[in-house]
Amino acid sequence: xxxxxxxxxxxxxxxxxxxxxxxxxxxxxxxxxxxxxxxxxxxxxxxxxxxxxxxxxxxxxxxxxxxxxxxxxxxxxxxxxxxxxxxxxxxxxxxxxxxxxxxxxxxxxxxxxxxxxxxxxxxxxxxxxxxxxxxxxxxxxxxxxxxxxxxxxxxxxxxxxxxxxxxxxxxxxxxxxxxxxxxxxxxxxxxxxxxxxxxxxxxxxxxxxxxxxxxxxxxxxxxxxxxxxxxxxxxxxxxxxxxxxxxxxxxxxxxxxxxxxxxxxxxxxxxxxxxxxxxxxxxxxxxxxxxxxxxxxxxxxxxxxxxxxxxxxxxxxxxxxxxxxxxxxxxxxxxxxxxxxxxxxxxxxxxxxxxxxxxxxxxxxxxxxxxxxxxxxxxxxxxxxxxxxxxxxxxxxxxxxxxxxxxxxxxxxxxxxxxxxxxxxxxxxxxxxxxxxxxxxxxxxxxxxxxxxxxxxxxxx
Numbered sequence: 457x458x459x460x461x462x463x464x465x466x467x468x469x470x471x472x473x474x475x476x477x478x479x480x481x482x483x484x485x486x487x488x489x490x491x492x493x494x495x496x497x498x499x500x501x502x503x504x505x506x507x508x509x510x511x512x513x514x515x516x517x518x519x520x521x522x523x524x525x526x527x528x529x530x531x532x533x534x535x536x537x538x539x540x541x542x543x544x545x546x547x548x549x550x551x552x553x554x555x556x557x558x559x560x561x562x563x564x565x566x567x568x569x570x571x572x573x574x575x576x577x578x579x580x581x582x583x584x585x586x587x588x589x590x591x592x593x594x595x596x597x598x599x600x601x602x603x604x605x606x607x608x609x610x611x612x613x614x615x616x617x618x619x620x621x622x623x624x625x626x627x628x629x630x631x632x633x634x635x636x637x638x639x640x641x642x643x644x645x646x647x648x649x650x651x652x653x654x655x656x657x658x659x660x661x662x663x664x665x666x667x668x669x670x671x672x673x674x675x676x677x678x679x680x681x682x683x684x685x686x687x688x689x690x691x692x693x694x695x696x697x698x699x700x701x702x703x704x705x706x707x708x709x710x711x712x713x714x715x716x717x718x719x720x721x722x723x724x725x726x727x728x729x730x731x732x733x734x735x736x737x738x739x740x741x742x743x744x745x746x747x748x749x750x751x752x753x754x755x756x757x758x759x760x761x762x763x764x765x766x767x768x769x770x771x772x773x774x775x776x777x778x779x780x781x782x783x784x785x786x787x788x789x790x791x792x793x794x795x796x797x798x799x800x801x802x803x804x805x806x807x808x809x810x811x812x813x814x815x816x817x818x819x820x821x822x823x824x825x826x827x828x829x830x831x832x833x834x835x836x837x838x839x840x841x842x843x844x845x846x847x848x849x850x851x852x853x854x855x856x857x858x859x860x861x862x863x864x865x866x867x868x869x870x871x872x873x874x875x876x877x878x879x880x881x882x883x884x885x886x887x888x889x890x891x892x893x894x895x896x897x898x899x900x901x902x903x904x905x906x907x908x909x910x911x912x913x914x915x916x917x
Contacts, residue, residue, distance in 0.1 A: 507777045507788055508795065510645045514769035515799070517649035522762035524656030526817070528663060529755055532675050533818045535667040542747030544675035545754040546738050547610055551626045553735030554599055558592030559630040561724040563637030567772050568851060569716055570641025570702075571779050577702045578695065581638045588630040596626035609742050618673060625680040628687055635690050640772050642698045651690045658682035722856035726847070726863035733867040734761070737874055737886065744878060749825070753883050755818050756830035759807065760890075763800050763837035770796045771848040778852040785852050789909055793845045800837055807834045825883065832887025839891075839898030846901050849909060862897070869893035 532541055562584040573580050600619050603610055613622050632655070639648050659682025666674025738757070742750040774792045778785040807814065811830045815823040843866060850859040870893040877885030901908070 506643060507773055507791070510640075510643060510776065511770040511773035511792070511795075513645040513649055514640065514772060515766045517645070517652050518762060518765045518769050520649065521652035521656055522759070522765075524653065524660065525758065528656065528660045528678075529758060530817050531660060531663055531667075533751075533755070533822070535663070536675060538748045538751045538819075538821065540672070540675065542742065542749075542751035542754065543609060543612070544673075546607070546742045546747075546750060547613060547622070547676060548679060549735045549738045549754075550599065550607065550610065551596070551622065551629060553731060554595040554626045555592045555629040555633065556728055556731040556735070557595040558590070558626070559588040559633060560591065560720055561727040562588050562720060563633045564723050564727065564775075564851065565716060565720045566634060566637035567641045567775050568719065568779055570638055571643075571776055573641075573702070575703045577638075577642075578699050581634070581694075581699070584634055585631055588634055589627040592630040593623050593627040596623040607739055607743075609747065612673075618676070621676070621680055625676075625683060628680070628683050631687055631691075632683055635687070635694060637772075638694060639690075639698065641776055642702055643776065644694075644698045645773075647690070647693060647698070651686055654689060655682050655686035658685040719854060719856070722859055723851065726860040729864040729867035733870040736871060740871075740874055740878060741883070741886065745882065748821075749883060752822055752825040753829060753886060755815065755822055756826040756883075756887075757833060759814060759830060760833035760837060763803055763807075763834060764840055766803070767796055767800060767837065767841050767844040770799075771844050774845070774848045775851050778848075782852065785849065786909055789845055789849050792848075793841065793909075796845070797838070797841050800841055804834050804838060807831075829883040829887035832884070833890050836887075836890040836894040839894035842898040842901045843894065846908065866893060866897050869896055 529541075532544070536544075566581065566584060570577055570580065599606075600614055600622065603614060613619060636648050636651070639645065639651070659678045662678035662681040663674060666678050671677060738750055738754055741753045745753075770792055774788055778788050808831050811827045811834075812823050815826050815830065843862060847859060847862055850856075850862065870889055873889030873892055874886055877889050879885075881888065
């Protein structure tokens with residue numbers, strides 16, 4: 457037994473600080489030194505581990521962007537009428553939907569494959585930019601032609617100057633999303649935080665200028681101008697610093713083009729259905745309840761969406777780290793599920809309690825009409841954590857049929873429930889639709905958790 461202890465702790469004795477104990481065998485001091493070292497390691501490693509560190513930075517970016525974005529909309533509601541705010545938000549929702557149509561979800565492709573792209577990173581990013589921007593511009597042009605049929609309330613976008621700006625903004629937003637994916641895949645999450653802050657500050661500053669000049673479409677103009685500033689500055693940093701550093705540290709080769717394309721198309725089909733739910737619902741509210749009610753819903757959704765994006769941001773860190781170390785997927789995913797759930801639980805509780813006061817910042821009408829729908833949509837973010845982690849696990853494992861099925865089912869449930877509940881319950885029905893759809897997906901996933909996310913092996917250390 458003594459020999460066994462010596463064998464297990466011999467290496468520790470060689471490096472441990474000498475003590476005054478006379479025994480030739482490992483003494484109590486050696487064990488205390490080893491115990492202290494393990495305690496220090498247990499405290500330090502989780503803080504330094506990129507999984508949670510980068511996830512926290514991405515969540516901080518989300519919260520900061522939401523706070524500054526709320527400032528933008530607070531200013532918009534003070535300087536423009538609810539009718540203008542409602543139409544403008546519907547137009548921006550359409551632009552983001554069309555951007556998703558044309559981007560083929562290549563932002564997630566960059567998150568998944570940039571960590572292993574090596575010297576081919578620049579080529580991969582630029583090709584994704586070109587495909588995404590071109591296809592998004594084409595989708596925006598088709599939308600403008602079909603506005604009289606699918607969104608009559610946005611007919612003013614067909615004016616020549618506004619039409620050109622709308623097409624350019626849609627293409628630009630695709631690049632904006634893709635550069636976030638590239639920076640995340642390169643573990644430059646701090647720059648993602650700076651980029652989103654820059655976009656928010658720039659568009660709010662431009663909004664003030666537009667309001668002083670009494671520009672009727674100032675909300676759209678300022679949003680587009682801020683987007684241009686963020687794209688130019690971020691890509692200068694991306695291609696002058698982050699990408700060259702990746703090239704110098706090249707340890708891998710380029711991913712196979714067929715593998716990337718197959719993954720991109722599956723992820724695109726799945727993610728497109730989810731984004732469609734986010735973007736189609738405001739158009740449904742606009743067409744059935746009018747621009748003013750859509751303004752009340754839209755501002756509530758902006759706040760609630762912060763929690764959805766927080767879960768997505770944590771998941772991006774999961775994909776990056778699991779792509780680098782696939783053998784740790786189950787361990788990372790279970791940790792992410794617990795950590796994100798607790799994080800969002802606290803945020804949900806705060807928003808539910810403070811909902812009336814938060815919405816009062818936008819004006820009394822927003823608090824009176826949006827409090828209930830805000831609380832319901834914030835609650836729906838909790839079951840969404842389970843769905844988000846399940847989708848990220850599918851991305852890492854390239855379980856493409858499940859990747860499509862989960863997102864498509866969620867989108868169909870949301871849109872169907874909104875179509876059923878909106879006419880009967882108004883904005884409250886929309887909030888109920890999000891909560892019911894999220895819970896209907898999350899509960900079966902939790903029941904089947906041991907099957908799609910088995911416990912990682914516990915190896916002795």
